[in-house]
Amino acid sequence: MSTPAPPYTDPRTRCDRTPAWGLLAAHYARAGRSFDMRQALAQDAGRVQRFSQQAPHIHADLSKNLIDEATEALLLQLARECGVEAYRDAMFAGCPINHTEQRAVMHWLLREPARALPAATPFVADALREVHATLDAMLQLAEQVRADDAITDIVNIGIGGSDLGPAMAVKALDDLRPSAKRLHFISNVDGMELGSLLRTLRPERTLFLIASKTFTTLETMTNAQAARAWFVAQGGSDVARHFWALTTNLEATAQFGIRTTLGFWDWVGGRYSLWSAIGLPIAIAIGAENFRHLLAGAHAMDQHFRQAPLEQNLPVRLALLDVWYRNFHGFASRCVAPYSHGLRRLPAYLQQLEMESNGKGVDAVGEPLPYATSPVVWGEPGTNGQHAFFQMIHQGPDVIPVEFIALRQPGRDLPGQHPRLMANALAQARALAMGRESPDGNPHRAFGGNRPSTFLLLQALTPEALGALIALYEHRVFVAGAIWGINSFDQWGVELGKVLAQDLEPRLASGDATGLDASTADLLHRLV
Incomplete structure (x- = not known):
């Protein structure tokens, strides 16, 4: 791309250098440390409405968190004093906010409709044209694979952002996958993973997608070379038909024997890349039209993030909770508990998105930080977690905020099971909040309660809803990083x-x- 990015000066003030930071510290010592959410829920008839909101495709209930109006007002003041709005606008203008690598951050542009953007810079306008040319080519290839009855297995070989996002999305939207197509994801350089899969495949029916921007990633290229060796040893004779690449290194792919390639741009970070050519396995799984719906859901959340006032901006409100818990309450981790089998890989995806983005110990100019940044993000789908780590969440000495994610409508479901699943999600959130005195005075059976949780409710696990959910988390990470003054x-x-x-x-x-x-x-x- 020849058009240069616009000039940029970081508009942020680091959080601990704002008046609001000191006010929050005093507020926490005075009222935040001892806040009782149970009393607030019982005494404030408007609490649930005040701390709930509808964002695109997602209803969020924040009322079971350790927060009140005074706390949120100070947190919103903090966001403004840190320059979150100006920093957000700089990202959407295509400024090189990834200053350590002198790159713009424009994963949001990958889901922007193909139309002239108001007041777009030449850099952004040029990039948007390239995005849609690549998107159209990718979706054409996806439909080609879907229509090819000879191909039954698609193996995506990548790691990090070239694996976690596509693998999560394909599993989430499995209801839309044609029964004749099986998708597999290989990331680990441990040969047991690829070797176990290859024993189940036939070379003439398999398409390998090699996902590596540089086509040099050690784990990916080790597995790619092993897959090609297996293919040839099993009698495969047309490498170009059965191996495609998602990369910008055309010279290396030609040496490998690959002729079909799709590229992407240095302003797309790996953990933000499922919307790009890296999303080809998603498009194969769900089809071109549904992939566009996935992009549309994310774009709707982009618009919400750009336009909603901070007081009703869901990514902002969630990020401010993260800062409140991490830096004032000292909570070191957050559990993500999706009550949906389709979202079973979401916690693993969020681990990279959040901890790789915000797990930093120096600020934007390289100064050591005197406060914590990213929490440890972890989790498992319910109800599995209830029979594993929920013991610690309910009765352990550490307070761990939980994020429940639930669906109003199930996908493929057996009769009677979805209401039972939802009852468990509601019960766990209620138990964490309300607790219980021991019925017989036995301390082992007492639940202290007052443990925070957020409840995110989707109407159904559609491509639009999944796109919105992922974009929500992307922007939440952005806001927290903006407040902490780091490069995310x-x-x-x-x-x-x-x-x-x-x-x-x-x-x-x-x-x-x-x-x-x-x-x-x-x-x-x-x-x-």
């Missing part, structure tokens, strides 16, 4: 281990432990 769009933390692995791999063959620390040297000798 680089990920230097993944680099050091990769570099050290390149040094250690040949040592596993030679046994040379020169220069290693004692622990690594001892382990290496045990592995040789």
Whole structure:
């Protein structure tokens, strides 16, 4: 792209350097630490309405959180003093807010309709034309695969953002997948994962999608080379038909034997890329029309984030809760509990989205931060979690906010089971909030209650609703990072281990432990 990005100066003020930060600290000491949500729910008839809202495709109930009007007012003041609105506008203008890599952040443009944007810069306008040319080409390829009866298995080989997002979305929208097509996702460099799958496949019926922007990612290329070796050994004779690439490295793909490629742009971070060519397996699974519905749902949430006042802006309100809990209450983690089998991979996807984005220890100019940033994000679908870690959430010493996600309408469901599932979701949120005194005075059977949760309710798990849900989380991460004063769009933390692995791999063959620390040297000798 030849058109340069517009000039940019970071408009933010770091949160701990604002008047609101000190006011929040004083408010927490005076009232926040001892806040009792049970009393608030019982005494304030308007609480549920005040702390609930409808955003595109999602109803959110925030009333079971440790927050009141005074707290939210101070948090909104914090967002304004930190410059969240100006920072948001800079992102949507195509400014290079990923300043450590001098890149714009425009995953939102991947779901922008193909029309002239009001007041768009030449950089954004040029990018939008390229986005839709690539989208049209991708959806044409997806329909080609869907119509090809000879292809029954599609294997996506990628890692990180080239795996987690597409894998999550394909599983979530499985009701829309043609029964004749099976989609598989391979990410781990452990050969057991790919080897186990290959034993079930036939080369003439398999299409491999190699997803790597640079076509050099170690795990991905190791698996890609192994898949091609298997394909040839099994009698496969047309690599170009059975291997496609989602990459910008055309020279490397040609050497591999690949002729069908789709590219994307450096302003698309990996964990934000499922809307791009990386989403080809999603489009194959659900079809071109439904993929456009997925984009439309995300775009609706983009518009909500851009236009809604902060007081009724759901990504902002959720992010402010995250800051309140992380930096004032000191809650170190958040549990995501989707009461939907389709959303079973959502917690894993959110782990990368949130912790890779906001797991930073220095601010935008490189100064060490005196406060915590991203919480640990984790979870499992209900009701599985109830029979595993909910014991700790209800009665453990650590308070862990929970995010319940539920569907009003089930997808493919057996009679009578969805009401039972929903009853469990409602019961767990109520139990966390209200607790219970021991019926017989036994402390082991007492539930303290006053434990916070958020409840997100979708009408159904449609492409539009899933798109909106993912975009909601993207913008929530953006707002929290904006307040913490960090760059949410680089990920230097993944680099050091990769570099050290390149040094250690040949040592596993030679046994040379020169220069290693004692622990690594001892382990290496045990592995040789």
